[in-house]
Amino acid sequence: MKQGQIVKISGPLVVASGMEEANIQDICYVGNLGLIGEIIEMRQGEASIQVYEETSGLRPGEPVVTTGAPLSVELGPGLMSRMFDGIQRPLKEFMEATGSDFLVRGTEVDVLDDEKVWEFKATKQVGDKVVPGDIVGVVQETPVVEHRIMVPVGVEGTLTKISDGGYTIKDIVYVVEQEGKEDFNGTMVQKWPVRKGRPYQNKVAPKDPLVTGQRVIDTFFPVTQGGAAAVPGPFGAGKTVVQHQIAKFANVDIVVYVGCGERGNEMTDVLNEFPELIDPNTGESIMARTILIANTSNMPVAAREASIYTGITIAEYYRDMGYTVAIMADSTSRWAEALREMSGRLEEMPGDEGYPAYLGSRIAEYYERAGRVQTLGQEGREGAITAIGAVSPPGGDTSEPVTQNTLRIVKVYWGLDADLAARSHFPSINWLNSYSLYSDDVTRLISEETGTNWSQMVRHSMGVLQKESELEEIVRLVGIESLSQRDRITMNTARMLREDYLQQNAFDDTDTYTSFDKQVAMLSNILHFEEKSIEALQLGATFDDIMNGTGELRDRIARSKYVKEENIEDIKALHQTIDEAMRDVLQKGGDY
Numbered sequence: 228m229k230q231g232q233i234v235k236i237s238g239p240l241v242v243a244s245g246m247e248e249a250n251i252q253d254i255c256y257v258g259n260l261g262l263i264g265e266i267i268e269m270r271q272g273e274a275s276i277q278v279y280e281e282t283s284g285l286r287p288g289e290p291v292v293t294t295g296a297p298l299s300v301e302l303g304p305g306l307m308s309r310m311f312d313g314i315q316r317p318l319k320e321f322m323e324a325t326g327s328d329f330l331v332r333g334t335e336v337d338v339l340d341d342e343k344v345w346e347f348k349a350t351k352q353v354g355d356k357v358v359p360g361d362i363v364g365v366v367q368e369t370p371v372v373e374h375r376i377m378v379p380v381g382v383e384g385t386l387t388k389i390s391d392g393g394y395t396i397k398d399i400v401y402v403v404e405q406e407g408k409e410d411f412n413g414t415m416v417q418k419w420p421v422r423k424g425r426p427y428q429n430k431v432a433p434k435d436p437l438v439t440g441q442r443v444i445d446t447f448f449p450v451t452q453g454g455a456a457a458v459p460g461p462f463g464a465g466k467t468v469v470q471h472q473i474a475k476f477a478n479v480d481i482v483v484y485v486g487c488g489e490r491g492n493e494m495t496d497v498l499n500e501f502p503e504l505i506d507p508n509t510g511e512s513i514m515a516r517t518i519l520i521a522n523t524s525n526m527p528v529a530a531r532e533a534s535i536y537t538g539i540t541i542a543e544y545y546r547d548m549g550y551t552v553a554i555m556a557d558s559t560s561r562w563a564e565a566l567r568e569m570s571g572r573l574e575e576m577p578g579d580e581g582y583p584a585y586l587g588s589r590i591a592e593y594y595e596r597a598g599r600v601q602t603l604g605q606e607g608r609e610g611a612i613t614a615i616g617a618v619s620p621p622g623g624d625t626s627e628p629v630t631q632n633t634l635r636i637v638k639v640y641w642g643l644d645a646d647l648a649a650r651s652h653f654p655s656i657n658w659l660n661s662y663s664l665y666s667d668d669v670t671r672l673i674s675e676e677t678g679t680n681w682s683q684m685v686r687h688s689m690g691v692l693q694k695e696s697e698l699e700e701i702v703r704l705v706g707i708e709s710l711s712q713r714d715r716i717t718m719n720t721a722r723m724l725r726e727d728y729l730q731q732n733a734f735d736d737t738d739t740y741t742s743f744d745k746q747v748a749m750l751s752n753i754l755h756f757e758e759k760s761i762e763a764l765q766l767g768a769t770f771d772d773i774m775n776g777t778g779e780l781r782d783r784i785a786r787s788k789y790v791k792e793e794n795i796e797d798i799k800a801l802h803q804t805i806d807e808a809m810r811d812v813l814q815k816g817g818d819y
Contacts, residue, residue, distance in 0.1 A: 246274035260333035303416030313522035313534030360603025421536035427600035440740035453599030453611035460643025461623030485538035488561020546610035558617035638664035695721035
């Protein structure tokens with residue numbers, strides 16, 4: 228360890244002299260309290276250090292000691308179901324160690340419990356050849372997550388020792404004899420620098436849909452396992468609730484939720500809700516497959532910048548085991564603000580709206596660590612990371628730099644609309660300006676799996692909503708009575724799509740999640756009602772006849788969202804009921 232001394236302090240930025248032998252990205256202990264910091268710039272022996280703890284009280288002349296190692300995370304059994312801060316300090320253990328509800332500076336806490344004994348089951352034998360990424364054994368980390376112990380990068384050779392048994396994370400559980408090198412003594416834990424992506428064999432095209440249970444997303448703007456999506460929206464539009472819903476219900480094995488610079492009450496909601504929610508696929512608490520990274524708005528701004536990298540590195544670790552992982556970043560705007568603050572204190576040339584010129588490349592580096600990959604190792608595993616980032620543009624202005632740089636990278640844009648939110652239409656995703664570049668592939672796959680013409684249903688529904696937008700201008704000018712009977716059918720279908728299908732109540736036990744089978748049944752009924760209405764018009768019925776004769780039926784279609792998943796047949800049965808109702812309308816004619 229090499230020592231220098233503080234010469235300048237500017238908020239979370241500390242400048243230290245005498246650091247000639249240090250390197251950029253080295254972790255340092257700053258001041259007499261030993262605050263954790265990272266070197267982000269070197270100038271002729273002076274190191275600029277972003278400090279991950281509150282710097283008030285530091286003085287010039289205090290020592291700075293560099294560790295010679297970059298900011299890294301510990302990866303091993305015991306990560307799951309826990310909550311860490313932006314530099315992977317476990318918050319529950321931190322609170323117990325300090326006896327305080329606040330972050331006490333200079334406190335060191337073990338990331339993983341090094342005294343807990345884990346039951347290790349070997350999957351390799353003595354004499355087996357192993358390469359980086361091979362799974363040598365497994366540990367049951369939670370009731371639903373099997374933690375797979377992998378050979379670290381850079382280790383290759385023959386196993387000379389491995390056996391089942393109870394071990395702590397520090398115990399040697401296997402030994403690899405390496406050609407021309409010392410034997411490698413393998414434990415169940417490894418370290419990895421957060422700013423460096425974990426290696427893999429190659430990326431493959433993502434194809435399987437990420438089923439979220441949110442109808443507007445799954446139907447119109449789907450994302451794949453291994454895709455990337457952005458959720459921009461103004462304050463109060465529901466970004467956090469959308470991410471919570473996906474974290475709760477998405478068909479992934481692992482969820483990493485990063486609360487980056489958001490309000491503390493939002494992380495409180497996660498902590499209160501997630502343990503009580505039962506995963507329908509496993510019957511266990513959703514927390515059994517969730518890791519939380521919390522760096523809220525009142526926590527040090529420099530650690531906010533690191534939290535995104537901490538989260539994505541943990542996600543890559545579980546991806547390498549062969550799992551599908553979803554990482555939620557709420558929000559990348561706050562992360563970008565931390566970049567802007569540090570850039571300003573470094574006196575760098577500002578770019579658009581004061582953000583650093585490298586903002587776009589940093590955002591790209593983060594999202595490009597998502598994707599579906601063939602992992603290292605001889606087993607031929609595949610894993611995937613789906614990255615979903617909330618963006619909080621000031622005043623909802625999506626032309627600002629963070630949103631625009633994000634949209635250059637991601638393939639899915641869920642644009643939240645303040646007007647929809649004001650009308651209590653949630654999720655408030657605007658169907659006219661959102662998009663998904665995965666839509667064609669996903670709808671084609673769903674068509675094949677469900678045996679329906681799902682692609683055509685989705686295209687037709689979007690066409691109806693776009694047509695409604697055009698007709699609304701006429702309605703505002705001269706009233707709805709001026710529309711043709713056919714256009715009034717279109718307006719009614721659009722209303723049913725908006726209110727009975729796209730609008731979804733996250734706080735209703737039934738409506739909060741909708742399977743693909745139920746989505747197909749619900750959408751099919753709405754479009755079938757439109758089809759039969761048009762037929763009735765052609766056979767002589769009027770729009771008023773149809774509306775007057777199908778009031779109860781339309782109520783039943785609207786209530787389909789509250790029909791439980793096990794009663795989907797009741798929704799499908801409405802198809803026949805629609806036919807019968809339209810026959811009655813035609814028989815009664817103008818008697819209504």
